[in-house]
Amino acid sequence: MFAPCAPPLREILTAPHALGPGKAGGPVTPGEERAAAGGLGGLRERSARERGQSGVAAFRDRARLAGPRPMDYTQVCKCLYLNFLVLSGICYSCSGVSQVIKAVKEMAIMSCDYNISAKELARVRIYWQKENDMVLSVTPGSTEVWPKYKNRTVIDITNNLSIMILDLRLSDMGKYTCVVQKLEKGSYKREHLTSVTLSIRAYFPKPSITASETPSSNIRRITCSTSGGFPEPHLSWLENEKELNAINTTVSQDPETKLYTVSSELDFNVTSNHSFVCLIKYGDLTVSQTYSWQTGKRYCSGGFYCIESVKKIQSCAV
Structure with a gap:
């Protein structure tokens, strides 16, 4: 590439x-x-x-x-x-360009790949920025953190001028640049520059499949849903590796966190045995859940099965 x-x-x-x-x-x-x-x-x-x-x-x-x-x-x-x-x-x-991959709410440490002594600190200015936005600056006698990073970003002068960003958000994704300027003959000159690409993933948890309403005596409706992931997901129902026609599939995104929620329903005939897979694809990742049905006995998602009479669930067991 x-x-x-x-x-x-x-x-x-x-x-x-x-x-x-x-x-x-x-x-x-x-x-x-x-x-x-x-x-x-x-x-x-x-x-x-x-x-x-x-x-x-x-x-x-x-x-x-x-x-x-x-x-x-x-x-x-x-x-x-x-x-x-x-x-x-x-x-x-x-050589300092690297990629850091973390998940939402985790912590990321990005190195400037440059060391300075305590004596040099009085003659050095350090800047960390994300694309065109400032993140943090260190000038003689002063350290400033910009509002979007306040209370969750610190710099470690003793460890390659690394910055640590806590409680990662999707908006933190991007290319970060560290610039070191040194005072020489009365003016600051660029001494070092390096970049780090921060990629942030938000993993969808394993979806849950629950029985919802019963449209008719021979038809049962189940719902598959999960939330808290990124990027935008695509949900599909499969049986024997063939895609089924789902109903009421919805995808929504939280305007603040940018994380997605996805939900979909499926109707099926209870007079036949079934094994459904709810498959969710997002980016290059997938997560799935299986729901099995046998006449007279219903296997629920998560490894549980329920023994039921004709119209009423009697008990559940592992």
């Missing part, structure tokens, strides 16, 4: 974490953009010296030999399995 990994330079520069001297969050003038591009060029040269003739450096050298041409700051590097960050037309291997 190939994945684009770099926003245009202007987007990088206008993000609150990307600014140099002064307060974060202000607009970027053309002059500042040119200055920042020059700073990125310096970063490119330092990186080449540090890395030596790596594959990326060799690619850059071949491009230089091809002759001068306008730099396209919006170009996107495509790479196999790894995202690459485009800064001033150079691809840097995003």
Whole structure:
């Protein structure tokens, strides 16, 4: 799979974490953009010296030999399995790019993959943001958490500048970026940048199947339902691997949690033996429940069976 990994330079520069001297969050003038591009060029040269003739450096050298041409700051590097960050037309291997997969209401820890000493902390600014929204910032003498993450997000300075987000919500899904800026000669310059993709699952519990109304003496109605999952589910009734015609199938989504509830009913003839499967598919996941019926004896979902007379249930047992 190939994945684009770099926003245009202007987007990088206008993000609150990307600014140099002064307060974060202000607009970027053309002059500042040119200055920042020059700073990125310096970063490119330092990186080449540090890395030596790596594959990326060799690619850059071949491009230089091809002759001068306008730099396209919006170009996107495509790479196999790894995202690459485009800064001033150079691809840097995003070794820190990783994926964290958690479930709703769990805790996620995302690493900035960068360590600093207590002495350096006075000369460093740290920003965590989710796409275009700020999450947390650490500046000399101050730590700020943005409203959507207050009281459930902390940073561990001693552990790769990791952030921990508690009580995960579906809205927390997305790409998180950590930026470290260091004070050099009176201005802050970007020292480190890495990204983490947070994926959040909401697992549907095993559905329950219950008997509801009885439309007629030979027809029984059962209902299959479950709630609290994501993404949007599709429910189907199967018998002998063939899909049946259900009735009153409903899917609803909680406007606040974004979690789904699904419910469906099925009518069947009690004069024949049956084994029904209520199958729920959501994303690449499935969950199911089986309901069996025998004339004179009804097997309920969950491993229980009920012995019944012609019209009345007499007892239930495991």
